[in-house]
Amino acid sequence: MALRRHTAEDSTAQGLNRCRGVFLDRDGTIIEEKGYLNDPEAIELIPGVAQAIRLFNYLGLKVLVVSNQSGVARGYFTDATVEEVNGKLEALLAHEGARLDGIYYCPHHPADNCVCRKPEPGMLLQGADELNIDLPHSYLVGDKGADIGAAHRVGGKGILVLTGYGTEELGGCQGDPPDFVARDLLEAAYWVLIQEGAERRHEMAIKKELLEILACPKCKGDIILAKKGDGLICKTCKVIYPIKDDIPVMLIDEALPYKEKD
Ligand SMILES: [Mg+2]
Ligand SMILES: [Zn+2]
Ligand SMILES: [Zn+2]
Structure with missing residues (x-):
């Protein structure tokens, strides 16, 4: 063999x-x-x-x-x-x-x-x-x-x-x-x-464990959940990755600019 x-x-x-x-x-x-x-x-x-x-x-x-x-x-x-x-x-x-x-x-x-x-x-x-x-x-x-x-x-x-x-x-x-x-x-x-x-949507809800694993695809740094729960924010890259139908879309081309409000 x-x-x-x-x-x-x-x-x-x-x-x-x-x-x-x-x-x-x-x-x-x-x-x-x-x-x-x-x-x-x-x-x-x-x-x-x-x-x-x-x-x-x-x-x-x-x-x-x-x-x-x-x-x-x-x-x-x-x-x-x-x-x-x-x-x-x-x-x-x-x-x-x-x-x-x-x-x-x-x-x-x-x-x-x-x-x-x-x-x-x-x-x-x-x-x-x-x-x-x-x-x-x-x-x-x-x-x-x-x-x-x-x-x-x-x-x-x-x-x-x-x-x-x-x-x-x-x-x-x-x-x-x-x-x-x-x-x-x-x-x-x-x-x-x-x-x-897309196939296992019911299991995909953004749980704490998943959030801990996800990192920004650009800088590999931490991300945080947006207050409205509709996206994941990387403060370093100043972008927000959308969450569509409960699924985080962490692709660089899908990222939207994010402005921090203070
Ligand atoms: Mg190779
Ligand atoms: Zn071989
Ligand atoms: Zn980043």
Whole structure:
């Protein structure tokens, strides 16, 4: 078996109740793209990723990392190195209260024609099988066209982030366009929140717990609920994000200017 797996804790599947999942690319999506990263100490979280993953956790979505690591096949580093980097990543996120349900990677070379290197969906299929995930109602967030391709092969939604290689890749995925283009993982998480909110409105009311997780998608700072309850305010950016049908719309392009009245 070529796929490697590492999971946080026992994520027992709950009977027939399939859960939705968010698959996350690693390099350029969760952590800064460094080109064949082989040093756990060099990991740099992209701003806002812990808040994004905490939101996925809050929404009850399983969070699985799916990463192409051809550096193993190329002889740049070993499986042990990948496991070490992944373990460190998991610890850094856990330190910020963000939980991963599984980490998968493909160690093969593109020329190996394996079933797991994205855009092939092998890692998604394995994760879905092991964690009882409903793939057509799941999401994949990544910075490459291959990420979007993998999402679409299993009938899920693909979100391209503009971190990592995202800006360069944007033009290249015209043939198979992403369902949404987000500036980064945090904004991607807010798009997921809107999709999930549309289907599960009754669960979405702005609760205190949700307010504590939400951060401004621009500056990643704290937001406060507007007195009328119709928006979320970032005082630093001087903007208000609307709340529509009880769903916070925390997208940068939807923000309205906010003037503080004194
Ligand atoms: Mg990437
Ligand atoms: Zn593979
Ligand atoms: Zn802000």
